[in-house]
Amino acid sequence: MTENSTPPRLFIPGPVEIEREVLEEMQRPMIGHRAPEFSALGEDLNRLAKGLFRSDDPVYILTSSATGAMECSVRNCVREKVLCFVNGAFSERFFKICQVNGKEATRIDVDWGMAVKPGLVKEALAGGDYDAVTIVHNETSTGVLSPLEQIAEVVSEERREILLLVDGVTSVGSIPIEFGKYPIDVLLTGSQKSLALPPGLALMAVSERARKRAEEVESRGSYFDLLTIHNYWLKNQTPCTPAVSLMYALRKRLEGILADEDGWYGAHLERAELTRSWARERFKVFPEEGYESVSLTCIENTRGISIVDLNAFLRVHGVIIANGYGILREKTFRIGHMGANDVDQHRHLLALLDRFLEGERAN
Amino acid sequence: MTENSTPPRLFIPGPVEIEREVLEEMQRPMIGHRAPEFSALGEDLNRLAKGLFRSDDPVYILTSSATGAMECSVRNCVREKVLCFVNGAFSERFFKICQVNGKEATRIDVDWGMAVKPGLVKEALAGGDYDAVTIVHNETSTGVLSPLEQIAEVVSEERREILLLVDGVTSVGSIPIEFGKYPIDVLLTGSQKSLALPPGLALMAVSERARKRAEEVESRGSYFDLLTIHNYWLKNQTPCTPAVSLMYALRKRLEGILADEDGWYGAHLERAELTRSWARERFKVFPEEGYESVSLTCIENTRGISIVDLNAFLRVHGVIIANGYGILREKTFRIGHMGANDVDQHRHLLALLDRFLEGERAN
Numbered sequence: 104m105t106e107n108s109t110p111p112r113l114f115i116p117g118p119v120e121i122e123r124e125v126l127e128e129m130q131r132p133m134i135g136h137r138a139p140e141f142s143a144l145g146e147d148l149n150r151l152a153k154g155l156f157r158s159d160d161p162v163y164i165l166t167s168s169a170t171g172a173m174e175c176s177v178r179n180c181v182r183e184k185v186l187c188f189v190n191g192a193f194s195e196r197f198f199k200i201c202q203v204n205g206k207e208a209t210r211i212d213v214d215w216g217m218a219v220k221p222g223l224v225k226e227a228l229a230g231g232d233y234d235a236v237t238i239v240h241n242e243t244s245t246g247v248l249s250p251l252e253q254i255a256e257v258v259s260e261e262r263r264e265i266l267l268l269v270d271g272v273t274s275v276g277s278i279p280i281e282f283g284k285y286p287i288d289v290l291l292t293g294s295q296k297s298l299a300l301p302p303g304l305a306l307m308a309v310s311e312r313a314r315k316r317a318e319e320v321e322s323r324g325s326y327f328d329l330l331t332i333h334n335y336w337l338k339n340q341t342p343c344t345p346a347v348s349l350m351y352a353l354r355k356r357l358e359g360i361l362a363d364e365d366g367w368y369g370a371h372l373e374r375a376e377l378t379r380s381w382a383r384e385r386f387k388v389f390p391e392e393g394y395e396s397v398s399l400t401c402i403e404n405t406r407g408i409s410i411v412d413l414n415a416f417l418r419v420h421g422v423i424i425a426n427g428y429g430i431l432r433e434k435t436f437r438i439g440h441m442g443a444n445d446v447d448q449h450r451h452l453l454a455l456l457d458r459f460l461e462g463e464r465a466n
Numbered sequence: 467m468t469e470n471s472t473p474p475r476l477f478i479p480g481p482v483e484i485e486r487e488v489l490e491e492m493q494r495p496m497i498g499h500r501a502p503e504f505s506a507l508g509e510d511l512n513r514l515a516k517g518l519f520r521s522d523d524p525v526y527i528l529t530s531s532a533t534g535a536m537e538c539s540v541r542n543c544v545r546e547k548v549l550c551f552v553n554g555a556f557s558e559r560f561f562k563i564c565q566v567n568g569k570e571a572t573r574i575d576v577d578w579g580m581a582v583k584p585g586l587v588k589e590a591l592a593g594g595d596y597d598a599v600t601i602v603h604n605e606t607s608t609g610v611l612s613p614l615e616q617i618a619e620v621v622s623e624e625r626r627e628i629l630l631l632v633d634g635v636t637s638v639g640s641i642p643i644e645f646g647k648y649p650i651d652v653l654l655t656g657s658q659k660s661l662a663l664p665p666g667l668a669l670m671a672v673s674e675r676a677r678k679r680a681e682e683v684e685s686r687g688s689y690f691d692l693l694t695i696h697n698y699w700l701k702n703q704t705p706c707t708p709a710v711s712l713m714y715a716l717r718k719r720l721e722g723i724l725a726d727e728d729g730w731y732g733a734h735l736e737r738a739e740l741t742r743s744w745a746r747e748r749f750k751v752f753p754e755e756g757y758e759s760v761s762l763t764c765i766e767n768t769r770g771i772s773i774v775d776l777n778a779f780l781r782v783h784g785v786i787i788a789n790g791y792g793i794l795r796e797k798t799f800r801i802g803h804m805g806a807n808d809v810d811q812h813r814h815l816l817a818l819l820d821r822f823l824e825g826e827r828a829n
Contacts, residue, residue, distance in 0.1 A: 109495065110495050110501075113497075117707070118498060118499060127493065129492045129711065130492075133481045133483060134481070135786065138474075167689060168529055170705075170706040171529075171534075174688050203686065293707065303709030303710075324537060324541075325562065325563040328566070345531070
């Protein structure tokens with residue numbers, strides 16, 4: 104690869120394509136993170152991030168990937184026993200993060216491709232004295248969107264002191280989120296997914312009772328200590344030097360989304376529906392019906408094509424998609440709908456896929 | 467402050483001024499972190515970072531501030547008992563990070579403004595059965611550079627299984643570092659200091675015996691688990707999605723430094739010496755003689771001027787410096803020599819400071 108060759112256009116489920124004018128925000132001159140210039144930026148982000156999550160509770164901005172925010176939620180909000188619903192690779196990661204942080208984690212497996220249902224949650228909660236639940240809202244490994252609102256109601260009905268910790272990495276920003284309306288305690292995402300920014304930041308909405316929980320949890324550590332983060336965020340600052348340049352880009356993005364939420368979310372749905380109907384005619388949409396993700400479409404490789412060959416073909420034509428994740432590697436492939444690829448660029452991608460399929464038939 | 471006003475030129479000890487051509491690296495189109503494009507970048511960074519640290523051991527790149535790397539070193543490399551030398555605010559932070567991560571931390575205080583000396587280290591080590599030592603190479607709060615090489619020899623002579631964990635946040639990149647030549651186990655820094663990049667990345671050189679130690683330490687967590695980080699870095703990748711845009715800027719910077727190390731380090735020393743001699747004629751250099759930092763000069767406010775007024779005056783003229791840190795707030799002020807302010811810009815700053823002092827005399 105030569106240094107200046109243009110990389111392929113990304114139709115993977117993150118990182119994603121980013122508009123030039125958003126990247127340009129990172130050209131702003133550097134500022135001190137304890138200077139009034141930063142507080143002004145922090146104040147904007149404080150307000151805008153609450154707008155995105157539709158939250159009255161604070162939405163913290165961490166300089167880390169979303170995995171860091173997952174660890175933050177576990178170290179601060181799990182007292183002892185946590186119930187983890189695993190229906191894909193990222194919900195399994197949430198479970199493992201609980202384990203390696205010394206929490207007593209119970210894992211409830213759901214077939215990959217299936218959603219986590221409120222009935223199962225209710226049943227599983229009865230099996231133990233849990234103080235927290237982890238769930239992935241939209242499983243990036245399988246393209247499944249679980250019914251978060253109903254799950255939140257069930258957890259909340261069960262016992263008020265059970266905290267609901269939600270990985271919203273590929274849901275927040277691709278579908279409207281109502282953090283304030285449902286009893287959710289932590290909802291987190293990363294910058295390089297539906298927010299269509301470079302990686303390096305995580306956003307995390309945290310309920311007041313999750314913050315209260317942190318006060319009674321030992322060994323919260325330093326970098327992800329929620330109480331310290333909260334105290335600084337009250338002053339529109341962060342405990343450590345944050346990724347200022349990325350924050351400028353984040354501000355620009357959040358302003359754009361909030362200026363036209365219907366347009367932003369509608370465009371994601373349009374791309375997803377286009378791709379799903381293309382896939383249904385040629386393959387099979389992998390997730391169970393009614394629970395298909397809006398941020399990516401996971402397609403079952405019912406024709407047994409070589410995904411490696413497919414991506415090699417696409418790369419020649421300047422685009423890439425994602426193979427299946429982990430155990431689904433050659434069994435599925437995934438097309439991301441996040442980022443700056445509009446519906447016409449999706450049509451172009453699908454036309455390329457059709458050309459590949461025609462070539463397969465000809466062989 | 468209007469949205470598009472130019473922020474003041476930074477003479478604070480980080481974040482620092484950054485050249486346009488380095489910021490422009492962040493305009494590159496996004497790439498997938500599991501794609502060959504990333505592995506090529508990772509391979510470059512792997513090699514260049516080892517060059518910067520003069521290390522045969524790997525230098526990992528974390529998406530976090532340097533505080534995250536400090537926590538990483540503590541969670542992975544301290545088995546139980548750690549001896550922390552505290553001669554300023556950041557070495558105190560290192561001690562506190564040990565505490566909040568459940569380590570048995572013993573604190574040895576040294577007067578702010580004084581260096582940590584090998585004799586003291588030898589003496590303190592005899593007082594307990596420590597398995598690790600923390601030290602800050604260059605205390606940003608006091609402008610003191612401790613003699614790392616001699617300390618490393620002393621720790622190593624004492625007992626080979628004591629690991630030496632070093633915060634090099636404001637030393638790495640402003641003075642030549644020989645990680646491979648001395649028995650240092652962890653040496654870490656952040657991107658927004660002497661590397662003159664936006665904040666958001668930490669670099670961390672880790673010895674083989676520190677990695678071996680991690681294998682026997684429980685509760686290393688997830689995001690900062692050294693063994694996982696190491697295994698991915700062998701493939702020029704990171705466990706989680708890293709801050710790719712910042713990494714492009716890092717590559718550009720490291721290429722620049724390594725192309726002319728003498729020029730790079732010489733320029734830092736020239737700016738520091740200019741500032742020190744200015745300060746000696748008008749005030750007093752705060753750190754004890756012979757241990758003055760090269761990356762910043764901490765000046766004792768022997769004339770009792772108002773640092774708040776001074777910075778207000780400087781801000782009107784488009785620059786800012788830093789007040790004293792914590793307990794030294796009005797007792798000292800600090801001028802950073804890191805980043806894209808050349809010696810002429812330093813002269814301009816010092817001339818502004820003289821104008822302020824003249825105004826003080828006139829009042």
